[in-house]
Amino acid sequence: MTEFHIIGGEFIGDYLSKHHDVVTDIVKNTYLHHHNGNTENPDSYFLRFRDSPSDRIIALPSAIYPEETAGIKWIASFPRNVEHNLQRASAVLILNSLATGYPYACLESSLISANRTAASAVLGAYWMNRQSRTTPSIGFVGAGVIARTIGNFFVRQEWKINDIVVFDQHTDSADHLVNYLCDAGQHAYTASLSDVLACDIVIFVTTASTPYIETAFQPHQKVLNISLRDISPDVILASQNICDDIEHCLKASTSPHLAEQRSQGRDFIDGTLAGLMTGQFQVREDKPIIFSPFGLGVLDLALGKYLCQQAIATGNALTVPGFFAETSRW
Known part of the structure; x- marks a missing residue:
């Protein structure tokens, strides 16, 4: 019998808040599966709207063979919200099941997306920082949900940070992020954009559509280019660069x-x-390093399947009776 499950954000949020290391391990292992050719991750598909060009809904289909699962994330981005x-x-x-193709679960996925993005960012910072969780300063350009989630991952993974510096054009957002980080025991404060750009680790989490960062970073700096479109081409070209997937990242007018x-x-x-991570190249001493993750659907898929299994095992999945009216041909 084919069953269909719904897993809501309340369970997902509670589970993710307690299992940061599990999320990071899933992201790391999925990157390695992808690197080894054990995934399908075609291009994302963008639905745009004639009267609101800043709004979009994106479809990210993917499959992971070791997980015997396929699926699709359908994520809306409406900046004016x-x-x-x-x-x-x-x-x-x-x-979806790879055995039959039948869909078997629907999960609230904004939390999955935010957490896999944060795990990817902090994993990137760890490897760019030569597998050290110590840094004098971290700077956030942008102070929304993704910035908060990334900051939470740094805290939960017990990074030793002297200062966390925040800039956002919306000063109330910057204040909220600072208060959140201070409540988590960090020394955090708002500052100018130039102060944030001088930090040892700089994290871009904005809704920028065109580059505005024209000044090159210093050789010791590590940059997480999460929002992908803040940094000018010349700054990219003056840096060492890594991506999550080169073909995906070099599309859609990203900085790379x-x-x-x-x-x-x-x-x-x-x-x-x-x-x-597998030693194919090393972090250089003579250039800053920038990590530009386009955001792979396989990460959402792997984390989503794991959460689905946990929800079913703990009785937190809603099974919908009769979702499939018919499954037999005759």
């Missing part, structure tokens, strides 16, 4: 994509985070 104190992003994840167009080549990219 923040003007009404609504979160910018909302999402669902559908899981613009750098490819400027340089007419891809020599400025050393490889992927999985390549760094």
